[in-house]
Amino acid sequence: MQKNGPLALLFHGLVVAFVLAPLVIICLVAFTPENTLSLPTGGVSLRWFKAVFAHPDFVASFWNSIWLATLSATLAVAFAVPAGLAISRFTFAGRDALNALFLSPLIIPHLVLGVAFLRLFALVGATGSFSWLVATHIVIVTPYVLRLVLAALSGLDRSAEQAALTLGASSWTTFRRITAPMILPGITGGWLLAFINSFDELTMSIFVTAPATVTLPVRMYMYATESIDPMMAAVSALMIALTAAAMLVLDRAFGLDKILVGQR
Amino acid sequence: MISRPSSRSSSPWLLAGPGALFFAGMILLPLALTVILSFRVYDHATGIKDAYTLSHYIAVVTDEYYLGIFWRTLRVAAMTTLICAVIGAPEAYILARMRNPWRSIFLLVIIGPLLVSVVVRAFGWSMLLGSQGLVNQALQLVGLSPVRLLYTETAIVIALVHVMLPFMVIPIWTALQKLDPMVEAAAWSLGASRFTALRRVVLPQVSLGMLSGCLIVFGLSASAFAIPGLLGGRRLKMAATLVYDEYLHELNWPLGAAIAIIVLVANLLIMLAYNRMVETRARRMLG
Numbered sequence: 123m124q125k126n127g128p129l130a131l132l133f134h135g136l137v138v139a140f141v142l143a144p145l146v147i148i149c150l151v152a153f154t155p156e157n158t159l160s161l162p163t164g165g166v167s168l169r170w171f172k173a174v175f176a177h178p179d180f181v182a183s184f185w186n187s188i189w190l191a192t193l194s195a196t197l198a199v200a201f202a203v204p205a206g207l208a209i210s211r212f213t214f215a216g217r218d219a220l221n222a223l224f225l226s227p228l229i230i231p232h233l234v235l236g237v238a239f240l241r242l243f244a245l246v247g248a249t250g251s252f253s254w255l256v257a258t259h260i261v262i263v264t265p266y267v268l269r270l271v272l273a274a275l276s277g278l279d280r281s282a283e284q285a286a287l288t289l290g291a292s293s294w295t296t297f298r299r300i301t302a303p304m305i306l307p308g309i310t311g312g313w314l315l316a317f318i319n320s321f322d323e324l325t326m327s328i329f330v331t332a333p334a335t336v337t338l339p340v341r342m343y344m345y346a347t348e349s350i351d352p353m354m355a356a357v358s359a360l361m362i363a364l365t366a367a368a369m370l371v372l373d374r375a376f377g378l379d380k381i382l383v384g385q386r
Numbered sequence: 387m388i389s390r391p392s393s394r395s396s397s398p399w400l401l402a403g404p405g406a407l408f409f410a411g412m413i414l415l416p417l418a419l420t421v422i423l424s425f426r427v428y429d430h431a432t433g434i435k436d437a438y439t440l441s442h443y444i445a446v447v448t449d450e451y452y453l454g455i456f457w458r459t460l461r462v463a464a465m466t467t468l469i470c471a472v473i474g475a476p477e478a479y480i481l482a483r484m485r486n487p488w489r490s491i492f493l494l495v496i497i498g499p500l501l502v503s504v505v506v507r508a509f510g511w512s513m514l515l516g517s518q519g520l521v522n523q524a525l526q527l528v529g530l531s532p533v534r535l536l537y538t539e540t541a542i543v544i545a546l547v548h549v550m551l552p553f554m555v556i557p558i559w560t561a562l563q564k565l566d567p568m569v570e571a572a573a574w575s576l577g578a579s580r581f582t583a584l585r586r587v588v589l590p591q592v593s594l595g596m597l598s599g600c601l602i603v604f605g606l607s608a609s610a611f612a613i614p615g616l617l618g619g620r621r622l623k624m625a626a627t628l629v630y631d632e633y634l635h636e637l638n639w640p641l642g643a644a645i646a647i648i649v650l651v652a653n654l655l656i657m658l659a660y661n662r663m664v665e666t667r668a669r670r671m672l673g
Contacts, residue, residue: 144510238416
């Protein structure tokens, strides 16, 4: 493999600077002691972080988003694992259609899903319901889990399963004792990816959340369109920190490139 | 749960059935309802009527106001795609030629922001591009007059490129991983210049990855919401912010639904065209 020349490295440096610039500026401005969005040149202050935790709306939205992401990621696993087994282990009429249906939320723009869910909510009277919000997030995050489960299942050596079956284990026992532990990394990676995607989702959620169920990104969007003060930077910095922590866990455990780029 | 692949049974439907029902009810049904909604008559005084009409679709494709927004959406998405390809392809190539640990670290830096909420990134850019932002301060520092960036199409394109770049780098990177580095070396030893080797050997092999990256970026940019919402301001609307306004400010749901359906159909057509293209290519390669 050839080395990169100085020109290539310069280009690379510019790209990296471009990618990191908005994130770095947020983390810097979050520590400003001033009342306006400015770099903390005259000293560092935590006042805007305190302001976030004293703001009841942001705190409520944060916990709402955490619960929403936890529930929808967990239920997405409950849908994706059996669906993944059916798709990878059986050949049956309608298998491709089933696969396409489960993965379709990746192709349908979130804007369109938001509009469609809003119509459904209006007709069944679900506006403002947290359970229905969870249902919409399950739809959006299940494909991420399914993809990783399918990848884990296809890379599996099946002789261990066959041995268990030959030795008289029931198919449920075989799944519980052999298959599940072997695809556990895929499931955990999928759960975390689903959690992050649910936690970050804005475009669909903004259509279907009611004042009582506003998620953190929706709250931030509303706040940023009305007023701009360093509190927004502090919330954003907290979100970056949270995402970075999740990213490190994902990377240490599975390799982030594998999860985001897909199995090779 | 686990059975021989040859066994013909109802097990797959027992396994996937509940999920399939849930997905059908949560995707196909709401989409069908939205299509129906887009044909309903709307009256500003009394709301949605029981009668059906094509007028929303006609309004969208004839009215200057909506056409202007659609053109802006296409223009911004095309610009974003082009810039992403111009930056993303060389960057993926440079990444692929790096050695570990740098390669892993920088791959993480480039694709990691994918996991940071798009609201956060849009907010970061609004600080950088604002009239008192870092970009303008830097311009003034070198003696140039400040430029108005925030609430322009330029700002939207810059921030969209930032959000979409990972979607371009990932498929090109994947294609480069499959490329044998010795093939490029062989081209050099046979007397090809670096540029020729790149153009004739590397580029054709990653072109499919690049194409899929372009389609993903274009589709996502054309339906992006947070970036035009926060960086375009009230007046500079794109398709997604227009739908949002029709739904939540104008309360004209049928018109909003019609625009959303147009966005969906355009997206699906692009995907179909891509699949067709990949299939023809695969067939040609197999002979």
